[in-house]
Amino acid sequence: xxxxxxxxxxxxxxxxxxxxxxxxxxxxxxxxxxxxxxxxxxxxxxxxxxxxxxxxxxxxxxxxxxxxxxxxxxxxxxxxxxxxxxxxxxxxxxxxxxxxxxxxxxxxxxxxxxxxxxxxxxxxxxxxxxxxxxxxxxxxxxxxxxxxxxxxxxxxxxxxxxxxxxxxxxxxxxxxxxxxxxxxxxxxxxxxxxxxxxxxxxxxxxxxxxxxxxxxxxxxxxxxxxxxxxxxxxxxxxxxxxxxxxxxxxxxxxxxxxxxxxxxxxxxxxxxxxxxxxxxxxxxxxxxxxxxxxxxxxxxxxxxxxxxxxxxxxxxxxxxxxxxxxxxxxxxxxxxxxxxxxxxxxx
Numbered sequence: 001x002x003x004x005x006x007x008x009x010x011x012x013x014x015x016x017x018x019x020x021x022x023x024x025x026x027x028x029x030x031x032x033x034x035x036x037x038x039x040x041x042x043x044x045x046x047x048x049x050x051x052x053x054x055x056x057x058x059x060x061x062x063x064x065x066x067x068x069x070x071x072x073x074x075x076x077x078x079x080x081x082x083x084x085x086x087x088x089x090x091x092x093x094x095x096x097x098x099x100x101x102x103x104x105x106x107x108x109x110x111x112x113x114x115x116x117x118x119x120x121x122x123x124x125x126x127x128x129x130x131x132x133x134x135x136x137x138x139x140x141x142x143x144x145x146x147x148x149x150x151x152x153x154x155x156x157x158x159x160x161x162x163x164x165x166x167x168x169x170x171x172x173x174x175x176x177x178x179x180x181x182x183x184x185x186x187x188x189x190x191x192x193x194x195x196x197x198x199x200x201x202x203x204x205x206x207x208x209x210x211x212x213x214x215x216x217x218x219x220x221x222x223x224x225x226x227x228x229x230x231x232x233x234x235x236x237x238x239x240x241x242x243x244x245x246x247x248x249x250x251x252x253x254x255x256x257x258x259x260x261x262x263x264x265x266x267x268x269x270x271x272x273x274x275x276x277x278x279x280x281x282x283x284x285x286x287x288x289x290x291x292x293x294x295x296x297x298x299x300x301x302x303x304x305x306x307x308x309x310x311x312x313x314x315x316x317x318x319x320x321x322x323x324x325x326x327x328x329x330x331x332x333x334x335x336x337x338x339x340x341x342x343x344x345x346x347x
Contacts, residue, residue: 009047011047012047013043013044013046013047014044014047016040016043017039017040017041017043017044017047018040021037021040023036034082035079035082035083035086038075038078038079038082039079039082039083041075041079042072042075042076042079045068045071045072045075046072048068049068049069049072110178113174113178114178124163124167125164125167128160128163128164128167131156131160132157132160132161135153135156135157135160136157138153139153162292166296169296169297169300170281170296172227172296172300173281173296173299173300173303176224176300176303176304176307177303177307179221179223179224179307181220181221181224181307181308182221182222182223183219183220183221183332184219184220184221184222185217185218185219186217186218186219186220186222186225187215187216187217188216188217188218188225188229188250188252188261189212189213189214189215189216189250191225191226191229192212192216192229192233192250193212195226195229195230195233195234196210196212196233196248199233199234199237203237206241206246207246208237208240208246208247208248209245209246209247209248210247210248210249211247211248211249211250211251212249212250213250213251213252216250216251216252216259216261217254217259217330218259218261218328218329218330219328219329219330219331219332220308220328220329221307221308224304224307224308225304225308225328227300227304228300228301228304228305228326229250229263231297231298231300231301232263232301232324232326233248233250233263234297235263235297235298235324236248236263236264236265236267236322238267238292239265239267239268239269239322240265240266240267240268240321241267242267242268243266243267243268245266246265246266246267247264247265247266248263248264248265249262249263249264249265250262250263250264251264254330256330257329257330257331258310258327258328258329258330259327259328259329259330260325260326260327261325261326261327261328262323262324262325262326263323263324264321264322264323264324265321265322265323266320266321267321267322268318268319268321268322269316269317269318269319269320269321269322270316270318270322271316271318272315272316272317275313275314275316278298278314279298279299279301279302279312280299281295281296281299282295282296283295301324301326305326305327305328308328308329309329310326310327310328310329311326311327312324312325312326312327313325313326
């Protein structure tokens with residue numbers, strides 16, 4: 001009877017650590033992973049102890065049981081220490097009720113953001129449309145306008161367009177977080193060729209050497225990946241406009257479940273001392289007089305990369321060009337893949 005009880009207890013002791021080890025293996029991002037592994041080893045040692053107790057009824061091996069007790073004691077100490085050290089963190093973890101409340105508040109905030117975005121789109125565009133229309137009528141009604149008058153009208157029209165473009169960029173940035181991802185395998189090389197074709201069509205007078213590595217494939221949302229590449233390639237196209245023998249390159253390599261891609265150019269570059277500002281909305285490292293733009297493009301890039309579980313950073317030197325690196329999945333992404341990614345602060 002005693003041996004049967006020992007074996008049943010041993011089976012339970014074996015089942016629990018196996019379950020814990022599976023959880024630790026599948027969820028590498030687990031906050032208390034070391035505690036789980038240590039506790040699992042302690043339970044496993046206890047299970048072996050009960051097996052030995054059952055065997056000792058028929059085969060005396062008290063020396064082996066003593067060794068196992070020492071091993072169990074050695075495992076018990078760090079397990080107890082880790083459990084006590086983890087207690088404050090465990091007690092500070094939010095309850096299911098708190099998580100539900102936080103999710104409800106987040107959903108409410110998202111709804112309010114959507115309403116605000118729609119309001120901004122309508123309320124700001126209406127006066128802009130009026131201003132643009134009135135400026136156009138003034139231009140038509142003043143065929144004999146002086147050069148100074150035409151210059152001022154042109155400035156009004158240019159400012160209206162800049163404001164309209166800024167609103168469009170802000171709306172696009174706000175939609176990224178709410179956009180439902182439709183993941184599929186994407187030929188990033190083909191997308192890049194299409195974007196470069198559009199850029200050449202828009203400025204046929206420019207001569208830019210473009211190199212796009214073949215067979216760059218990533219797994220993600222086609223629309224967002226297209227926006228990501230367009231923003232980076234347009235960025236390089238813009239900042240090489242004052243460079244003789246301009247060059248732009250897209251390349252990369254797949255390392256396991258994630259690919260590291262880059263867009264390199266020999267344009268204006270920037271001082272790495274200001275790199276932390278790169279991916280923040282409205283932060284520009286060059287004045288609007290030097291290079292036009294909304295200051296939203298790289299913030300959009302960072303948001304898209306984050307939504308795909310990747311990271312983005314940049315390296316550059318003033319007047320020598322810049323390289324923008326970003327990682328994207330090459331297969332359906334899981335929590336284990338995300339946890340395996342090295343931590344690096346976004347630029």
